[in-house]
Amino acid sequence: MTDPTARYCNDLLVALRMADVPGPRIGEVLTEVRGHLAESGEDPVEAFGAPEEYAAALAGDRALTAPAERLRSGLTGAAFTLGGWWLADGATTLATGGPAELGPVPLVAAALAAAAAPWALEQLVSRSRARLARGVLAIAAAVAALTALGLLLNDRVGWAVPAPVPLVLGLALLVLGSLALRGSADPVVDPFDPPAVVQAHRRRDGALVNAVLWAWLLFLVALAVGAAVLADRLG
Amino acid sequence: MYRMSAAPPAWPPQWLRGVLELAVLAVVDRAETYGYRIAADLEEAGFGVVKGGTLYPLLARLEEDGAVSATWRAGESGPGRKWYSTTPAGRARLHDQGTAWRAFTRLTTDLLPDPAPTGGPS
Structure with missing residues (x-):
């Protein structure tokens, strides 16, 4: 205890x-x-x-995070969302055959992530059940809206491209996002820590956050590819 | 300064809110000091218990305004502390606000009826 x-x-x-x-x-x-x-x-x-x-x-009412920092965190969220989406799309089409498509839905998802990711995260880690429920509902609504948008625009908007294109674009965006994330690590440090220790904390936090994000990302991509292959064989 | 010999009266919270910044600045101006010591000095001076949740945000605002400067120092046996001292701007602020406060309290005192029974209508 x-x-x-x-x-x-x-x-x-x-x-x-x-x-x-x-x-x-x-x-x-x-x-x-x-x-x-x-x-x-x-x-x-x-x-x-x-x-x-x-x-x-x-x-208080002070703006504690500089606008440039907010912009960077928004762009990082967008890079991870779009990169992850394209990576999953490319890997899925490689596994099932056929061309991939670069459509507007992942772009909308990335814009949503840039604008609302910090808010959603705040709701999800809150101890208040009402806020947690609000966060889960908002994310579920966003996923449902994106799915509906995808079905609505099915094959009507977007460019058919070879499967490696989204795969490579996705990986490139994820690497850029990773680099930005590593540079923006903001660890909690003891005021008595010397600068070298603070720097080590910063590097460690950047690596840790990246590792967690990549682990989740690869898990979700593997899940998406597995589901697509299964559906392809059953269909 | 008002010194208490017994338990201090519970001052109306709105009075304390109005004067706390000036009182903290005055305590810091006496000698370099740290958070817990400031709270203890204020209590000893008769202001009652000033909670950490009130004191530290106020000190942060004073530091941000440039009225106090702060330095972290490791304690010899106890915890490390953030030591506060007034800056020239803080001393000027203390002087100006102190002068205004004295004038204000004089006005209020002059306005109040004498504490002795007035023999007015019952």
Whole structure:
């Protein structure tokens, strides 16, 4: 069982991340909270309020993430969505034969990901069941809308291309997305960490996030290819 | 400064909200200090318990405004602390707001009826 301070700091870390507070500032806040509680012996919630409320008080109305950073994270989300989609499309058509198609649906999905991915992620990791349900519903609605759009436009809009084209384009976008993600890692660091340690944390976080994303991506692509091959054999 | 010999009265929260920034700036201006010590000094001065959830965001705002500067220092045996001190801009702000505050409290005091019984209509 973790002690109340450790538990509070874990919840506060998540709340500060969701409030868009930069990693180094989060490290400072957590060190301040731990120090204050160690000296005062107070209960964390009694001293600082609920983690979400304290995070909101620290974040205030200020824009903590620079517009350039927001743009970069939006473009990274779009690159991963479009790259993953095209990779799955290319791999599926390679496995089943026939040409692939470059249509508008993946572009719409990428635009959606660029605009709404941070919001959706915030809902999905929330402890509030209402927000979690809202996030799941929004994603389900987006997937349903994209599927409907795909069926509506079936073979009417888009270009038929050899299967390796989306595969190569997808891989190229994913590599670009990976590089952007690696450069934008924003780890929570202790204010006493020397710059070399901070840099090591940044590299480690970038590699970790990339590894998790690629693992999910390859799993989903394998699932899509498997389902397509199965449907092809049954059909 | 108002010093308490017994338990401090519970000041109306809106009073504290109005004056806390000035009080914190005054405490930091006395000597370089850190968060928990500031809260303890304010309590000792009779302001009551100032919660960490109120104090640290206020210190962050003062730092962002350039009224205080802060340095992290590792503790010898205890936790590392962020030490705060006033900047020249912070001292000027303390002086200006302190002067205004004194004028404001004088106005309020002059406006209030004498605390002794007035013998008015019952």
